Amino acid sequence: MRAPERSQDRPGVLAARRAWSRPWVAIGIAAIAFGATLLLLLVARRSPGWPSPEGVGGALLDIVLVLAPLALAVVAAAVVAGAERRVGPATGLRPWRWLDVLAGLAVGLALRAVVELFVPTTGTLGGPFGTVTAAVVVAAIASVVLAPLIEELYFRGLVQRALGDALAAGRLLAGAVAILISTAAFVLLHMASYAGATLGQIVAWALVGLGCGILTLFTGRLGGAIAAHLVYNALGVALLLW
Template sequence: MRITPTPDQPGVPAADPLHGMNGPSHTRFANPAQLSPTGPLKPGWGLWQAAVGLVLVLALPLGATLALSSVLPFGPELVFVSLCFTWIALLGSSLLSSRLWGFGSLARDFGLRFKWIDLAIGVGVGIAARIILALVQVTITLVWPLGEGEVLQGNAGVFLAGDSGWIFVNAILGGALIAPFLEELFNRGLVLRAVQNAWWLRGSAKGQVSPATPQRSLTTATVVAILVSSLAFGLLHTGAVGDLRSSVYLLVGTFTVGVICGVLTVWTGRLGPAIVTHVVFNGSAIGLLLILPPELLT
């Protein structure tokens, strides 16, 4: 991370708020907007906003599905309703946290920014993530072999119910485009930064943004933030399948993707590469389900 030069000394680095705490000034921080020339800043949003958001992401879709299950049969309509409530929880938590307790900008609070290079990074890493996950799942199967007749369940298949119109809405538009965007905004935007701030910075956090001082190693805080946000990301997806083995596979898979996207976020200081990676990762899974014959997927 490069510290912005002070206006009165062009080209001369400002006082480094990271120096002396955990190594050189190039240490990566998930949110560059929080590093001012005079020292770190801490938004008022933090762990409790992230925790409330996680509860809402779990509770709203579940509650809506249960409430409407007596009216709508399980199918693409009910899947769409569940997706809508999930998106409302993800986007609402992030927007309210930014507007009420932060900089008031999704770009400044959560790094919602894109560069053209993010397309190349995301496509390459997304394909690599799909290969890495396949190797991880093969390893799990070798250690924990499938029983006779046992079949793994995934969560992508639920988006493919209904006619081509519903497949476009739920799978392509929802699963491959909207979901990656909002999930990265929430998990790598709000949750990751909330954990990193809580571990690294000490500040009053009254109002929206206040000065803060480092209290622990930024490197440790970053590792903890990536792991915790990836675990939360994984747990949010495991409810989509019913058996233990499939839940373990899904948790390991989503956790692995979460770590990859978390590293990209911290490395670049923006969400663009992680969002494109997530789009490619989800899109490749849905594409395979649409192209391959059903007997090859069982």
């Protein structure tokens, strides 16, 4: 008689089943995409003819520079190194549950509350653009919709989960180390994207990375982290509109 298979909907922190069959290959793909993104940002910032982010074209190009390589890395890694060769099982992206929404809402609200307590949001949505333009709207939509999805797929779904599978340690210890490394990469990419980042911004990014990482580790799912990231960013945009 066949033993019952482990449910795919209960892959929590102590789950024995690995999401990545070749985790170091997945990490290598993630590293290449990360390096390519940093290089593209460096070249773009130093190119005198690069479109200004004040225009829609420049804003879209900035978004593509950061998010496109990460999205491609997730798909490529899942196909090449995922245990089931699909993005969902590899990254923990599964059908939404109310638990994802509630956990994400709670964590997102808590993160925003802590950040606002120590580093209050200042300015307006216009920010460096001066007024609310089409470019600002594009950037705001990307911040609330695209960034939470793609960044969580890459940093928590790919980097964190692949590292957790690759490290020769207990699941909990490996998961903790994976959270720290993926959070460091998350912060570094944001520092490269935003010139002149303040210490407060760096701490805020670190808190988001840690919060979403812990949520992913203990649920084994990515939905809660995406929801938390979305809520956090949406509240930030709302405060700038206030």
